Amino acid sequence: xxxxVLVKPVPDPEKYNELRIDxxxxxxxxxxxxxxxxxxxxxxxxxxxxxRDGRIAAGEDSSVTVLSMAPExxxxxxxxxxxxxxxxxxxxxxxxFGGADTYATSYVLAEGVKKIAAEKGENFDxxxxxxxxxxxxxxxxxxxxxEWLGITHISRVCSLEAEGETLRAVxxxxxxxxTFEGEGQAVFAVTRDINKPRFISAMGIVKARKKxxxxxxxxxLGLDESxxxxxxxxxxxGRLITPELGRAGRPLLADEDATAEDAAKAIRALLxxxxx
Amino acid sequence: xxxxxxxxxxxxxxxxxxxxxEEIAPNAAKWDEENHxxxxxxxxxxxxxILGVFVPxxxxxxxxxxxxxxxxxxxxxxxxxxLAMMVFTHQLGMAAILDYGTEEQKMKYxxxxxxxxxxxxxxxxxxxxxxDVAGQKTEAQLVDGQWVVNGRKCFITNSHCGTATVIxxxxxxxxxxxxxxxxxxxxxxxDGYGPGREENKLGLRGSMTGxxxxxxxxxxxxxxxxxxxxxxxxxxxxxxxxxxxxxxxIATGILRGCLEDAVKFSKERIVYGKPISRLQAxxxxxxxxxxxxxxxxxxxxxxxxxxDEGKPAAAEFSMAKYFATEAACSASKRLIExxxxxxxxxxxxxxxxxxxxxxxxxxxxxxxxxxxIVAGDTLKKY
Amino acid sequence: xxxxxxFDQGNPVCMQLLGKARSLFGEEAEYVMVSxxxxxxxxxxxxxxxxxxxxxxxxxxxxxxxxxxxxxxxGVRLGTGVAAHCVDINISDEGNLAFMVPxxxxxxxxxxxxxxxxxxxxxxxxxxxxxxxxxxxxCRVIDVDEQIEKGLLSPGEKKQGAxxxxxxxxxxxxxxxxxxxxxxxxGGFGIGSPENWQKIERLAEKFGGAAGCTxxxxxxxxxxxxDSMIGTSGISVKPKVYVGFGIxxxxxxxxxxxxxxxxxxxxxxxxxxxxxASDYAGVxxxxxxxxxxxxxxxx
Numbered sequence: 014x015x016x017x018v019l020v021k022p023v024p025d026p027e028k029y030n031e032l033r034i035d036x037x038x039x040x041x042x043x044x045x046x047x048x049x050x051x052x053x054x055x056x057x058x059x060x061x062x063x064x065r066d067g068r069i070a071a072g073e074d075s076s077v078t079v080l081s082m083a084p085e086x087x088x089x090x091x092x093x094x095x096x097x098x099x100x101x102x103x104x105x106x107x108x109x110f111g112g113a114d115t116y117a118t119s120y121v122l123a124e125g126v127k128k129i130a131a132e133k134g135e136n137f138d139x140x141x142x143x144x145x146x147x148x149x150x151x152x153x154x155x156x157x158x159x160e161w162l163g164i165t166h167i168s169r170v171c172s173l174e175a176e177g178e179t180l181r182a183v184x185x186x187x188x189x190x191x192t193f194e195g196e197g198q199a200v201f202a203v204t205r206d207i208n209k210p211r212f213i214s215a216m217g218i219v220k221a222r223k224k225x226x227x228x229x230x231x232x233x234l235g236l237d238e239s240x241x242x243x244x245x246x247x248x249x250x251g252r253l254i255t256p257e258l259g260r261a262g263r264p265l266l267a268d269e270d271a272t273a274e275d276a277a278k279a280i281r282a283l284l285x286x287x288x289x
Numbered sequence: 290x291x292x293x294x295x296x297x298x299x300x301x302x303x304x305x306x307x308x309x310x311e312e313i314a315p316n317a318a319k320w321d322e323e324n325h326x327x328x329x330x331x332x333x334x335x336x337x338x339i340l341g342v343f344v345p346x347x348x349x350x351x352x353x354x355x356x357x358x359x360x361x362x363x364x365x366x367x368x369x370x371x372l373a374m375m376v377f378t379h380q381l382g383m384a385a386i387l388d389y390g391t392e393e394q395k396m397k398y399x400x401x402x403x404x405x406x407x408x409x410x411x412x413x414x415x416x417x418x419x420x421d422v423a424g425q426k427t428e429a430q431l432v433d434g435q436w437v438v439n440g441r442k443c444f445i446t447n448s449h450c451g452t453a454t455v456i457x458x459x460x461x462x463x464x465x466x467x468x469x470x471x472x473x474x475x476x477x478x479x480d481g482y483g484p485g486r487e488e489n490k491l492g493l494r495g496s497m498t499g500x501x502x503x504x505x506x507x508x509x510x511x512x513x514x515x516x517x518x519x520x521x522x523x524x525x526x527x528x529x530x531x532x533x534x535x536x537x538x539i540a541t542g543i544l545r546g547c548l549e550d551a552v553k554f555s556k557e558r559i560v561y562g563k564p565i566s567r568l569q570a571x572x573x574x575x576x577x578x579x580x581x582x583x584x585x586x587x588x589x590x591x592x593x594x595x596x597d598e599g600k601p602a603a604a605e606f607s608m609a610k611y612f613a614t615e616a617a618c619s620a621s622k623r624l625i626e627x628x629x630x631x632x633x634x635x636x637x638x639x640x641x642x643x644x645x646x647x648x649x650x651x652x653x654x655x656x657x658x659x660x661x662i663v664a665g666d667t668l669k670k671y
Numbered sequence: 672x673x674x675x676x677x678f679d680q681g682n683p684v685c686m687q688l689l690g691k692a693r694s695l696f697g698e699e700a701e702y703v704m705v706s707x708x709x710x711x712x713x714x715x716x717x718x719x720x721x722x723x724x725x726x727x728x729x730x731x732x733x734x735x736x737x738x739x740x741x742x743x744x745x746g747v748r749l750g751t752g753v754a755a756h757c758v759d760i761n762i763s764d765e766g767n768l769a770f771m772v773p774x775x776x777x778x779x780x781x782x783x784x785x786x787x788x789x790x791x792x793x794x795x796x797x798x799x800x801x802x803x804x805x806x807x808x809x810c811r812v813i814d815v816d817e818q819i820e821k822g823l824l825s826p827g828e829k830k831q832g833a834x835x836x837x838x839x840x841x842x843x844x845x846x847x848x849x850x851x852x853x854x855x856x857x858g859g860f861g862i863g864s865p866e867n868w869q870k871i872e873r874l875a876e877k878f879g880g881a882a883g884c885t886x887x888x889x890x891x892x893x894x895x896x897x898d899s900m901i902g903t904s905g906i907s908v909k910p911k912v913y914v915g916f917g918i919x920x921x922x923x924x925x926x927x928x929x930x931x932x933x934x935x936x937x938x939x940x941x942x943x944x945x946x947x948a949s950d951y952a953g954v955x956x957x958x959x960x961x962x963x964x965x966x967x968x969x970x
Binding site: 024026027029032041114116119145147148149150151152153154156157159160165166167168169180181182185186187188189190191192193194195196197198199204205206247248249250251252253254255256258259262264265266272273274276277279280283284288289 | 735736740746747748750751752755763773776777778779780782784785792833834835836838839840842847853878879880890896897903904914920921922923925926929932934935937944947948952953954955959960
Binding site: 089092093096212213214215216217218219222 | 304311339342361
């Protein structure tokens with residue numbers, strides 16, 4: 014089983030409170046906010062590694078390939094994926110890809126998937142991705158990638174199991190759990206509760222040294238510039254604003270020595286006022 | 290001169306830090322309070338590659354160096370100096386086997402120890418003292434192809450959990466009539482060999498420290514590590530480099546805990562309507578802790594880098610150990626001062642840092658011993 | 672605007688979308704609702720056909736599990752742009768539609784324009800349930816379900832591929848209740864334990880509210896799943912009163928409670944960022960206050 018995992022380097026979601034908009038340039042200032050692997054993508058990678066190892070234990074050949082469209086400076090995030098256990102990695106990196114919305118991004122990724130298949134001389138069986146990225150959080154890319162490739166997509170997958178050749182994916186919707194079964198190519202977008210991603214070990218980091226990591230620019234992909242990047246994006250960004258979330262934040266109790274009991278009384282009083 | 294970690298080392302540091310934050314940080318206070326040794330973490334640390342990070346791959350290790358080993362210890366000790374004690378003592382015994390053991394010994398012991406399924410240690414100290422190596426009384430005699438060991442070791446880390454421990458024993462005397470020693474591996478379960486009392490320590494709790502008692506314990510002749518009579522140089526080399534590097538790293542981890550907690554507390558604690566971090570008196574404390582941390586870090590990693598270059602690093606490690614452990618004592622005291630009443634409340638880590646820092650002074654040689662080593666080296670070189 | 676199409680997937684969000692659209696475009700525009708309460712492959716085929724036939728300028732879709740699967744897929748099939756999880760839709764000074772979409776956990780709201788690109792390339796936007804006001808009104812409905820039942824239409828399954836639905840299991844869920852709750856008790860990382868999460872649930876039960884949590888509580892495995900998670904990637908709440916315990920105030924959570932009338936926050940960290948987004952700030956140990964609230968009730 015050949016598995017491709019989509020990975021996106023994003024600004025550390027723990028630090029979104031530190032982001033601000035420069036009043037002059039109106040651009041996002043992300044100074045001091047580190048880049049990390051999108052958390053849910055780590056769950057996708059974990060799910061892929063478990064599937065792969067299951068196949069290998071059953072005596073089959075299986076591999077996990079990581080694919081990312083990202084600026085070259087985040088190359089080390091792909092090395093992290095290799096250290097976690099992926100077998101190889103491909104990075105699609107070109108200024109021409111920049112400014113893309115989900116439509117143009119998923120197009121470039123789909124072309125990347127096709128080129129990987131061509132390069133390896135064998136098609137993939139399964140593509141896994143995090144259901145959404147922490148930064149944009151549209152949840153579009155896995156679905157749109159599947160559409161470009163003309164294959165099944167199932168998102169919000171909270172459980173994924175293999176039984177022989179059959180894959181069983183459970184999609185969590187608002188009021189039901191939908192179980193899908195089948196074989197053949199598909200894109201599954203997983204949620205964070207599907208598993209707990211493994212730690213990266215020192216052995217993994219050392220092994221990652223020898224694993225192939227290819228960086229492809231548009232020279233390798235050869236895509237029409239009008240179909241990629243900002244130009245290939247059917248949506249166009251406008252202004253950025255930071256919503257005003259501030260409130261008075263007045264002390265619940267004026268008395269500095271108030272106890273938890275006093276606090277509970279004050280809360281009950283406020284609840285009472287609203288009719289609870 | 291380059292003071293930066295490589296990209297790979299940065300990745301390792303992040304990986305160790307993540308492990309420490311998730312597996313160690315939430316439990317460190319409980320281990321200290323209950324004096325609980327989290328043995329179940331050993332296989333997990335084995336999987337992480339922490340235990341055998343410096344051991345070549347053919348023996349189940351990762352094949353990296355002491356810089357990376359020190360890095361892991363700093364990250365562990367940031368949250369639990371006690372656990373770091375267990376890890377480093379394990380590595381200390383492993384280092385003796387790796388550096389001086391036979392191929393058979395390495396193949397027999399190191400893979401399990403790298404994996405954390407076997408626990409090692411190095412036992413030198415006796416009731417008569419630790420640094421007085423020549424005064425050791427534990428004795429081993431070769432009888433019918435077996436070492437017969439008798440004696441008592443004390444203040445031995447991993448005493449009650451070690452599965453195989455390297456023990457220094459008197460095995461003869463030189464032409465001048467001075468005792469000579471050898472290193473012998475004793476495995477748990479050997480008749481006549483076992484732990485004695487377990488100490489209830491001031492700090493570094495969560496690591497087991499106690500006695501090992503040998504009463505006509507018989508082990509095969511091939512359990513000898515290195516040559517007969519080489520016990521002292523082996524023990525001195527490993528304690529001097531691996532041991533002191535570890536104590537320096539543990540103290541550096543404690544210093545970072547002091548620094549991070551001092552900053553957090555002083556920003557949160559409001560007195561007279563503003564956070565105490567705005568008060569110069571508090572800022573001076575924070576500046577001192579920062580300088581101590583940075584200096585300890587530089588000395589420790591530099592010593593590790595010297596060792597990784599294959600050069601003798603005993604004096605460098607002594608300087609780092611002396612400076613870092615003393616600095617950890619004063620920084621943790623400063624933290625308690627910054628925190629006022631909260632500093633002595635056990636809900637906060639400040640008191641534990643201070644007890645752990647004090648605990649670091651005596652391990653691997655007291656500050657006075659380090660100064661003697663540093664002075665000796667200095668008088669030779671300058 | 673000449674025509675707006677709304678996807679009715681059996682969720683009240685479609686009426687909220689109709690209400691919002693009417694408020695933007697009045698009676699000048701034509702409104703049509705495509706009603707298909709089936710799983711995503713059928714819904715996708717149906718919506719694609721309906722758009723090609725009806726040629727709306729704007730398609731509005733509720734950002735549910737189903738809508739999130741249908742909308743981006745339509746984008747690729749029709750070659751058009753999709754604005755995700757709009758918190759508002761405005762008409763700019765130039766008369767263009769500006770979709771306001773959150774990013775970075777809601778810390779930033781960005782304007783997105785989807786320039787019309789041709790007859791069957793409408794702008795598509797998704798909106799989370801509860802973002803716009805409930806609405807009662809009528810419009811033309813294309814009832815696909817009825818057509819399928821009458822045999823006038825066969826459910827398209829062409830892209831379903833090799834995966835078939837093998838089971839549907841109803842789930843105990845609080846998502847709907849939480850989104851509608853008038854009183855919300857919320858636990859953050861600072862509650863510290865699964866036991867305290869249970870206490871939050873008991874509080875909700877006792878006071879007649881709903882219990883919610885933040886991302887770390889889900890990640891720590893203290894009990895609740897993502898259905899109870901309040902924030903931009905979870906549920907947005909708009910209660911009369913929100914009481915938060917041990918919450919630090921990460922952007923993605925704070926954005927999910929911005930529409931609460933009254934926000935009360937309890938955190939022992941005086942500098943917790945959540946206080947700046949609260950009406951009432953209580954510097955107390957979360958557990959102690961939870962216990963006191965429960966205790967008073969139990970007496």
